[in-house]
Amino acid sequence: MRSEDLTARARIRDAALAEFGARGVSGTTIRGVAQRAGVSPGLVQHHFGTKDGLRAACDAHVLEYIRAETRSGLDEGNIGEPAFIAEVYASSPPVMRYLARALADGSPGAAAVFDELVDLTERYLVDSPGLSDARTRAIVYTSMRLGALVLHGHVSRQLGVDLLGPEGASRVGLATLDVVAPELLPDGLAARVRDALARYEQGEGR
Amino acid sequence: MRSEDLTARARIRDAALAEFGARGVSGTTIRGVAQRAGVSPGLVQHHFGTKDGLRAACDAHVLEYIRAETRSGLDEGNIGEPAFIAEVYASSPPVMRYLARALADGSPGAAAVFDELVDLTERYLVDSPGLSDARTRAIVYTSMRLGALVLHGHVSRQLGVDLLGPEGASRVGLATLDVVAPELLPDGLAARVRDALARYEQGEGR
DNA sequence: GTCTATATAATGATAGAC
DNA sequence: GTCTATCATTATATAGAC
Numbered sequence: 229m230r231s232e233d234l235t236a237r238a239r240i241r242d243a244a245l246a247e248f249g250a251r252g253v254s255g256t257t258i259r260g261v262a263q264r265a266g267v268s269p270g271l272v273q274h275h276f277g278t279k280d281g282l283r284a285a286c287d288a289h290v291l292e293y294i295r296a297e298t299r300s301g302l303d304e305g306n307i308g309e310p311a312f313i314a315e316v317y318a319s320s321p322p323v324m325r326y327l328a329r330a331l332a333d334g335s336p337g338a339a340a341v342f343d344e345l346v347d348l349t350e351r352y353l354v355d356s357p358g359l360s361d362a363r364t365r366a367i368v369y370t371s372m373r374l375g376a377l378v379l380h381g382h383v384s385r386q387l388g389v390d391l392l393g394p395e396g397a398s399r400v401g402l403a404t405l406d407v408v409a410p411e412l413l414p415d416g417l418a419a420r421v422r423d424a425l426a427r428y429e430q431g432e433g434r
Numbered sequence: 435m436r437s438e439d440l441t442a443r444a445r446i447r448d449a450a451l452a453e454f455g456a457r458g459v460s461g462t463t464i465r466g467v468a469q470r471a472g473v474s475p476g477l478v479q480h481h482f483g484t485k486d487g488l489r490a491a492c493d494a495h496v497l498e499y500i501r502a503e504t505r506s507g508l509d510e511g512n513i514g515e516p517a518f519i520a521e522v523y524a525s526s527p528p529v530m531r532y533l534a535r536a537l538a539d540g541s542p543g544a545a546a547v548f549d550e551l552v553d554l555t556e557r558y559l560v561d562s563p564g565l566s567d568a569r570t571r572a573i574v575y576t577s578m579r580l581g582a583l584v585l586h587g588h589v590s591r592q593l594g595v596d597l598l599g600p601e602g603a604s605r606v607g608l609a610t611l612d613v614v615a616p617e618l619l620p621d622g623l624a625a626r627v628r629d630a631l632a633r634y635e636q637g638e639g640r
Numbered sequence: 641g642t643c644t645a646t647a648t649a650a651t652g653a654t655a656g657a658c
Numbered sequence: 659g660t661c662t663a664t665c666a667t668t669a670t671a672t673a674g675a676c
Binding site for chain 2: 251252253254255328329331332333334338339342343346359360364365367368369371372373374375376378379381382383385386387399400402403404406407408409410411412
């Protein structure tokens with residue numbers, strides 16, 4: 229996945245991902261993207277038309293990436309695990325940075341990610357007397373889990389390590405287990421996840 | 435607090451607050467702020483010098499606002515209550531919208547708010563064997579509580595009501611109680627807060 | 641596919657009249 | 659304090675050469 233191996237189009241898209249993630253939509257310039265990708269501004273527009281087209285391409289790419297990660301999480305039956313999201317954090321920092329910014333800025337792709345995560349979360353919640361309905365809890369729980377991502381800059385500053393790296397992600401994943409109500413987690417999940425995180429920290433993770 | 439009662443300077447600051455909150459830093463233009471405030475672009479720069487000066491003024495105003503709200507929360511001993519933050523949400527939507535954007539964009543004032551909330555939260559957490567240290571849990575807990583604010587657009591869309599209004603704020607405050615680990619809440623807090631929220635919904639809230 | 645102009649528009653900031 | 663020019667910069671987007 230080194231940049232030399234990619235086509236110019238893919239390099240431009242990755243550069244745009246990084247720029248959008250770092251500076252936001254309106255703070256990003258086509259010139260900046262071109263410079264980061266090592267091409268001319270004209271080439272950027274040749275491939276993506278307009279700045280908004282470039283943005284849409286990034287959105288689509290991130291949405292597909294998250295869907296793939298989510299699917300693999302579902303296959304393993306661990307979508308509800310706080311550690312799962314931590315693993316996703318560390319899997320591709322540029323994508324996560326873009327997603328964080330897009331969630332705050334508002335974009336169709338980010339909205340889709342949010343909505344789909346709410347749906348997935350709701351499946352793992354059961355209605356219970358005296359509690360808010362499962363849907364509302366799923367919405368709030370999703371926003372809370374994503375909170376650490378959107379605020380990764382503040383979390384990383386306070387933690388002293390990058391949340392989007394293996395160490396930060398696992399520490400936050402672990403702490404999340406202590407902060408979330410146990411009813412939200414399937415039976416025995418906490419112990420299982422603590423094991424997985426320990427193994428992950430030993431370098432057996434992706 | 436109607437805009438006609440305010441000095442032009444205060445009106446410009448409020449307009450900037452709204453623009454920054456809605457469009458982000460780089461998406462906001464001095465012309466846009468001037469138009470919203472009903473003054474000329476020149477007057478904006480007469481009062482605040484540069485766009486960055488305007489931004490700093492908003493930052494300072496919001497930081498002071500949050501500190502005052504936090505202090506009043508401390509006086510009542512309820513800073514740890516999820517319902518408290520819900521009350522703050524509904525207290526001034528424009529300020530909260532600015533804060534949400536600034537937390538995601540990154541600004542000195544927003545960073546100060548985050549750091550101070552972590553400090554306040556840590557006071558209410560006790561170290562416990564088998565759990566992450568109190569500081570780490572405070573960081574994660576703070577980022578999760580603020581997650582709903584930063585993602586208020588998504589939360590509101592899913593909820594069907596504005597999170598920054600009384601109904602949305604109380605619904606989310608209530609659901610937060612069901613999502614957060616009970617150890618994080620002082621004894622009897624949940625019941626107390628549910629009462630307070632019920633009263634709040636009846637219109638006895640601010 | 642990739643580049644170099646270039647047209648056109650918008651923005652931050654300044655200067656000076658009232 | 660408030661406004662109307664105006665400047666210099668920078669941005670998107672287009673056209674066309676290679």
